[in-house]
Amino acid sequence: MAWFKKEKQPIAPTPEEARVVRTEGLFTKCPQCSRALWKKDLEDNLGVCTKCSYHFRISARRRLELLFDEGRYTEYGSDLFSPDPLGFHDKRAYADRLQEARRTTGLNDAVINAAGQLSGRKVLVCAMESNFISGSMGCVVGEMITLAVEKAVEDQTPLVIISASGGARMHEGTFSLMQMAKICSALARLDRLRIPYVSILTDPTTGGVTASFAMLGDLNIAEPGALIGFAGPRVIEQTIRQKLPKGFQRSEFLMERGMLDAIVDRRQIKDFLTRSLCFFCDR
């Protein structure tokens, strides 16, 4: 028999849920340096890791806010809408994919056309949204970027295109392929009229987007560490049956091979644009 009698009930163990500190949604892990980052900090730092400067992907809207003075701009062409020209159907109907992408992004397709002031100068910016079916280019993206180029020609206004795309959109077949020719035809006019065009390549820019407008800027600049290429890494690996070297098709690799004019940290892009547009436009 025990000398002391327990009179109190033992303290009930804390329920499983209460033991965990609720941090989901508050922190995110940097894929490069593996450190936990407070989301608010990350956002204040324009989506760049505060420790190792890894560039997270950010939305098209956020990009526009970062570039334009006071984050203010007007949109045009946002009403354009893909009617699914081929009635395309794989495991899932393309129409469903479109619907879902429209719901999650609040956009009609994978690009936003914006006009506004950048350091007091009027510019046109197209920003691609990589969350919309991998930012792929179908008829609507082709049309909107062509509209922007034509507007740049008409208003004699500098053009900036921020690419983030897996390439031409398979679901619109050969129509998508021809958007490359459509945009490039307009860019040929822009080029002849000596209206500045700066292409900003962000993670990822591949396929038909790289093989058309993204590589045709007066300046082609990229964010650090962005995947940029013509063929996707997997396709190359399968074709040549070799492991790809480390850093292959990343911004740094492209610059080393002479394919980029500069790699610019996201936090300096506005400044870079301001200076280059001064160089191009100011008399």
Next chain:
Amino acid sequence: MNNSDPKAQIELLQKRIRELESNIDSDSSEEKIKQLRQEMGLLQAERDKLDSIWKKTQLARHEKRPYTLDYIHRIFSDFQEIHGDRRFADDPAIICGMAHFEGRQVMVIGHQKGRDLKERQYRNFGCANPEGYRKALRVMKMAEKYQRPLITLVDTPGAYPSIGAEERGQAEAIALNIREMAALTIPILVVVIGEGGSGGALGIAVGDRILMLENSFYSVISPEGCSAILWKDQEHMREAAQALKITAEDLLSFGLIDEVVPEPENGAHADHDAAAEILKNHLRRHLEDLLAIDVETRLNERYRKFRSMGVIESRAPVAAGR
């Protein structure tokens, strides 16, 4: 359109019909059989269509199909090949050269595939490297300088995906070609003679007239690639080929090309001479048309041609973004 495997469905329907037939007891089951037969007919028709489209894509890649040089020797005279991009190398997957077309000086550019294993390797299966596109651009500019019309023959599975090609700027080479071709002041005739493989095809395929041979195709991605990405396997090439709508007939109906050039009865591979003769007649007619138009009008029309490609509607976005 039904999504699951039509072959399995046809078999299922056949089985059910047999079951019903084995014990016909009333009028209703006869009615039922009729209905099932009809359903099966539709499915079979779909299956046949799939097969015929697939057959076309296979014809476009037929190993006996006439390649660029086969047409050059039959349609043009005094062909003199021009090599090298003056930057890095000569790419045997793209052939460029000066030639006479019915007494007129023209420039010819085309992808070249190989006939036997050795030549196939030499030509890299018609998959060009950046040097090929840069050579083509150099030659196009020369044609423009001397105001000679340009004829391009497209026949490639796609631009070559390799480490070297990426290092030397495959994307940039193609992009530049597309933009510059849009502005070349000379008449440009483009013919897809076999495979029109995506950007690798488009890199020499911007022009005033785009023709396609009856059994050729022109696509944003190969049916195999599409199957691998969207179906995540290699089994659905036929479905992909159909879904992508890549035949000459389809593309003509979309307004993406100007004309379908017929082939001899059993396909171009059966009779190279006849195929070349038909193509020659088409080239002559289009070239005469183009030469009759002044430069400015021609360039404006070329611009409008590509400008109008695409199907778009207008509708307000679901959620206003900001």
